[in-house]
Amino acid sequence: MVRSVKWRKILLVLVAVLAVAGIGGVVTAVLAYHEVTKIDRTEPLVVLDEYLDAVLVRKDQVGAELYECSGESNLAALAALRTQLDERERSFGVEVLITWGAMSQAGRISPIVATTELTVVALQGGSEQSRSSQAWRFRLVDQDGWRVCAAERTAVATPLPSAA
Structure with missing residues (x-):
């Protein structure tokens, strides 16, 4: 039973890390898209x-x-x-x-x-x-x-x- 709790914690941490990485990737992609498509009015x-x-x-x-x-x-x-x-x-x-x-x-x-x-x-x-x-x-x-x-x-x- 102790092993089962340990694996659940490891799995929970892994899922949390993947979720944070996914959200970070989406935010980075949206910011990069915004920068590339921004209208240039400098000249x-x-x-x-x-x-x-x-x-x-x-x-x-x-x-x-x-x-x-x-x-x-x-x-x-x-x-x-x-x-x-x-x-x-x-x-x-x-x-x-x-x-x-x-x-x-x-x-x-x-x-x-x-x-x-x-x-x-x-x-x-x-x-x-x-x-x-x-x-x-x-x-x-x-x-x-x-x-x-x-x-x-x-x-x-x-x-x-x-x-x-």
């Missing part, structure tokens, strides 16, 4: 690139909101562009592709202004029907990481001052 131009991808390419409003300012913002012009392009796709039976070129930023302290040129290409049956370019200016603010707060189309690409 303003990376944030702008992700924002443009969400709004103009993926058409993902929820994804776009992850990169938008909290509170007041002026992003209606970019939303209007997306709506206009969607209407053209439906009306003319084309596929509209949007890309952007190199981005420039003025300053490193919040708020900053970034510029890029959007290229809009309409494809029908795999062949290019039209192509246009538009210069855009964006204002980004550091709100616990960079966020896009304003977007406006400019007449021509605006050169940014050099950091000389």
Whole structure:
């Protein structure tokens, strides 16, 4: 009978150790997953690139909101562009592709202004029907990481001052 109690204690300790190890493994996995999937808002131009991808390419409003300012913002012009392009796709039976070129930023302290040129290409049956370019200016603010707060189309690409 004494041997039976001894083995029960050993088995109980072994089960407890395995349970703690399992819980520790799950916690470690969840923390590692969180770190890998965390949104990086440390670089303003990376944030702008992700924002443009969400709004103009993926058409993902929820994804776009992850990169938008909290509170007041002026992003209606970019939303209007997306709506206009969607209407053209439906009306003319084309596929509209949007890309952007190199981005420039003025300053490193919040708020900053970034510029890029959007290229809009309409494809029908795999062949290019039209192509246009538009210069855009964006204002980004550091709100616990960079966020896009304003977007406006400019007449021509605006050169940014050099950091000389």
